[in-house]
Amino acid sequence: MKRVVVVGMGFGGVRAARELAGQGVEVVLVDRNNYHLFQPLLYQVATAGLEQESIAYPIRAMVRGLPRTRFILAEVTAIDLNGKTIETSSGPISYDYLVVGAGSVTNYFGNQELARHAFDLKRLADGEQLRNHVLTSFERAVAETDPEARKALMTFVIVGGGPTGVEFAGALIELVHFVLSKDYPELNAREARIMLVEAADRLLMAFPEKLSTYAVNKLRTMGVEVLFNRKVTSASATAVELDGVTTIATRTLFWSAGVCAAPLAALLGVEQGPGGRIPVQPDLSLKDHPEVFVIGDMAFLKQDGAALPMVAPVAMQMGIHVAKTILAREWGRPVQPFRYHDKGSMATIGRSAAVATTHGLNLRGYPAWLAWLLLHLYYLIGFRNRILVLLNWGWYYWFHERQVRLITDHEG
Amino acid sequence: MKRVVVVGMGFGGVRAARELAGQGVEVVLVDRNNYHLFQPLLYQVATAGLEQESIAYPIRAMVRGLPRTRFILAEVTAIDLNGKTIETSSGPISYDYLVVGAGSVTNYFGNQELARHAFDLKRLADGEQLRNHVLTSFERAVAETDPEARKALMTFVIVGGGPTGVEFAGALIELVHFVLSKDYPELNAREARIMLVEAADRLLMAFPEKLSTYAVNKLRTMGVEVLFNRKVTSASATAVELDGVTTIATRTLFWSAGVCAAPLAALLGVEQGPGGRIPVQPDLSLKDHPEVFVIGDMAFLKQDGAALPMVAPVAMQMGIHVAKTILAREWGRPVQPFRYHDKGSMATIGRSAAVATTHGLNLRGYPAWLAWLLLHLYYLIGFRNRILVLLNWGWYYWFHERQVRLITDHEG
Structure with a gap:
């Protein structure tokens, strides 16, 4: 065989x-790894909306049902x-x-400085690490007496206006305004800055332009500062530089630009x-x-x-x-060349707000959000994981509450 | 004020x-830490039954509802x-x-060797670390060609016959027999050894003797080797020594003896x-x-x-x-001395099996297990956590399935 x-x-x-x-x-x-990771929801782990276990599925659980199949870690x-x-x-x-x-x-395009200081979302551990960092930043901000340093702790710079950057920016500002503002009455949540930096002149390049416009307007209404035609050129532990000229004091750089x-x-x-x-x-x-x-x-x-x-x-x-x-x-049958059938793209921006494009049909707002939600549930592997995710989403939708705001590891 | x-x-x-x-x-x-930890269920995190997020509750979520109260991490x-x-x-x-x-x-009673090589369950991270280790041991056993080394990987020595030792031993052998035996068809799950070592002559000292007897009989029926009047005196990365004479090859020593x-x-x-x-x-x-x-x-x-x-x-x-x-x-009112009202003790052994003693009433088997379950749900903080835990328990009870079998961190 x-x-x-x-x-x-x-x-x-x-x-x-x-x-x-x-x-x-x-x-x-x-x-x-001994699990399949549902990467598209990793940003929700990073924003305290989901526990990491709900977006990972053990490969051996899957293999059980597959004849003549074995797994090697x-x-x-x-x-x-x-x-x-x-x-x-x-x-x-x-x-x-x-x-x-x-x-x-x-891809940090060879910039070691960016690679060292930036957070990203690719592996399962990245989600929890970024969540710990965001929550720790707020804890430090509470204890910080210097207003400039406090502002830097509450400034988050997101690079890249693709789906990951847009989804993370939206989820992060909702976390701050809906949840953390109540957790940290000592802080003024309006002091928090979330900046989305895009090198081109629009967000979500894969989408029709009017959906890009909807996305940027929605993000700006939510309080995200969206910057176009700007690049983050260097980074340190306490600041990032835009186009080699503007310096922004921040402790958090998130990279989704490649x-x-x-x-x-x-x-x-x-x-x-x-x-x-x-x-x-x-x-x-x-x-x-x-x-x-x-x-x-x-x-x-x-x-x-x-x-x-x-x-x-x-x-x-x-x-x-x-x-x-x-x-x-x-079986000695003829083989076909591969042809990708593009069924469309979707990205969620916030609560009841998303964009979706499929076969020339463009959706935005609540219908797109509902479509996004159902499709992600469908593609998630494991019935238990679906229930967990749905439970977390329902909780957030009705109670404006994200309960996974745990700092599970301490930063040095 | x-x-x-x-x-x-x-x-x-x-x-x-x-x-x-x-x-x-x-x-x-x-x-x-920024959370309250429900430590009594940590052993279920270690045995892939619960995600760690379901037994931790953010302190700031609790503080929100408490007037004139603030939290400092x-x-x-x-x-x-x-x-x-x-x-x-x-x-x-x-x-x-x-x-x-x-x-x-x-408490390792000053034995640095034990402290270095043993696992324990006190902090939240301990649960995930022990789960990673147990699952990694099985993965290594699959790849191991030497039968002796494979046997050592599948040998788990638990020290201490109190509630933590008993609960972990029971949950671990059920994990092996009900879940991992199906995950690892390459291995013979019956080769796995789970040993519970107690220095005294009975388990669960805080319970009436007949419940201790029930517990040891139940554990033995499930396949746990219970050793009385024995002490683990030293440990290395590959073995533990009993009373300075018997050497047991194992990669996993769990310490709950103090x-x-x-x-x-x-x-x-x-x-x-x-x-x-x-x-x-x-x-x-x-x-x-x-x-x-x-x-x-x-x-x-x-x-x-x-x-x-x-x-x-x-x-x-x-x-x-x-x-x-x-x-x-x-308020200038008289103060009372503290007096502890002992409402009883309980410990779970396995599926539908537990012991409980309260006000002279001794329960065992299914009624004790149900009481244990309801009481733990009651004391768990947070409604969402209760739903998560109940969901996981139901899943395990009906489908014999524990889905959190993720290796989220790699051992060196």
């Missing part, structure tokens, strides 16, 4: 595994394409087919494309290695002249496609 | 705060009894009345009693300092010839009593 090894249990890897299981191949899943250390073997921290694993989808990491392929991509030993991504053939396989596939954020493929975006729906469709391709080859 | 400073937001501190608020005094609460560094001031990491705080209830820490007063007790500068506890007057105040009170695990007080136990009900009653004493003094 042929063995398919899937590296990376993100959106793509999970779909590939489900599609392959029980279809006459042996499936081996490899990840360095391991870090991949080398890939031998000619020997058809991967080396891992748990020993070597040989394969007949290899599917690599290890996702992306934050991603690149995870370092694992380099192990494939092939020439990497833009952002370190791996150029793939139309069927998502490697040139000269039709038995090796790359999916998700790691794969670089152009469609209709533009590179496919690094988003979850692309990864999911790629995972399913690769599984079907492998099975088609095994 | 007189200022009452309460140090420590455990069971005692929280009750004192609630009792004092709005009674004509200013209340200042101090804790180094700070570590206490010194106590000046004559100057009526405490020094903290957030600056000095003067008081008219001081209530100190900073709880207890694990507690002593938290180091903060020494800051009071008075002579400490057994286990570092602070001897108090019948009204729980310090000798020569009637304005300073010590409550909970930190207080040493004899009643009917025996020292009061270091358990949550004592702390809660002391917290309420001290608050009433302070208010009585302010």
Whole structure:
């Protein structure tokens, strides 16, 4: 029986595994974590809205229901394409087919200073770490007697006007105005500044312009300062600099202005494309290695002249496609080139406010928010997790309360 | 207006705060964490049954509803009894009345080796750390080819037959047999050994003997090896030694064989009693300092010839009593000596199995388990937390499933 090894249990890897299981191949899943992370909700962990356990699902719980499938918790250390073997921290694993989808990491474009001082949201621990930092900043602000230092503690600079930046900015200002303002009567919550810095001249580039306009107006109404055509050029522990001229005193820089392929991509030993991504053939396989596939954020493929975006729906469709391709080859059936079907984009801004665009239909406000909510619940893995998330959302919606405001680790 | 400073937001501190608020005094609460921890359920975090967020409650959420009460997140560094001031990491705080209830820490009786290698369950982070370790041990066991080493990874030695040891042993073996046996089909779950080592000749000393017998029989039926009259005398990273003779290869030593007063007790500068506890007057105040009170695990007080136990009900009653004493003094009313009303004890062993003793009534099995469950839900702070815990318990009860089996941090 042929063995398919899937590296990376993100959106793509999970779909590939489900599609392959029980279809006459042996499936081996490899990840360095023992859970699948629902990354799109990580910003809600960072803003005390969700506990981290509700957006992670144990891979072994999933594997139980998949025939001829096993999971290996391991870090991949080398890939031998000619020997058809991967080396891992748990020993070597040989394969007949290899599917690599290890996702992306934050791209600081080589700026070590930014990398050192900025927070980001990619791994599960990032959410809790950022939440601890935000809450600790308010605790320190209470104890701070110097007004300038207090203001810096309550200033949050968010870089990048994509969905992550917009969602985090909206969730953070709601946390401050609805929740922390009541927790810290000693502080004036209106003193808190949340700045969203975007290098281009609009937010949410992937959306139609009128939805971008709605988003910026909504954020500004909520109190977020949105800055266009500005770049954060350097950072220290106590300040960031805009365009090398304006200095903003802050203790919190959040970076969502770029991603690149995870370092694992380099192990494939092939020439990497833009952002370190791996150029793939139309069927998502490697040139000269039709038995090796790359999916998700790691794969670089152009469609209709533009590179496919690094988003979850692309990864999911790629995972399913690769599984079907492998099975088609095994069964001697013809394989199809991959084609991404863009079902649209959505981003939430705040309570009852979101934007969504799908098949030429543009939604905003409450309908978009409801659609966002239902779709995220649908894609979340695990029934218990859905209930937990729904419970937390309901609590916030009706009581304006986010209860996960715990400082679970102390900053030095 | 007189200022009452309460140090420590455990069971005692929280009750004192609630009792004092709005009674004509200013209340200042101090804790180094921003949450109240419901410690009795920490072992369920360690055994993947509960997420840590469901057993912690933000102190500021509680303080919102308490008039003339504020919270300061700070570590206490010194106590000046004559100057009526405490020094903290957030600056000095003067008081008219001081209530100190900073709880207890694990007592390794000076054995540094044990302290270095053993796990315990006192702080919130301990639960997640132990869960990560248990799950990582199983992951390593899967990858381990040497049968002896694999057996050591699946051997868990629990020291101390009190409620914590019994509850953890029961919850751990159920995790292994009901949940992990399905997660790790590669392993033989029956190979897992869970040993409970007690220095005396029975478990649960605080209970009537027939309940102790029920507990040991139940644990043995579940597969726990219970050893009496044995002591763990030394430990390394790979083994523990019993009575200096028998060596057991294990990677997991859990210590619940003793507690002593938290180091903060020494800051009071008075002579400490057994286990570092602070001897108090019948009204729980310090000798020569009637304005300073010590409550909970930190207080040493004899009643009917025996020292009061270091358990949550004592702390809660002391917290309420001290608050009433302070208010009585302010109002010029007579104060009463503290008297602990023992309402009984309970400990859960497993699914539908517990022991409870109250006012001469002894319960075991399902009725005791139901009583345990309802009482713990009742004392848990926060309605949302109660729903979360109930949801997790229901899930486990009906589906034999514990979903928080996440390895959220990697061991070196």
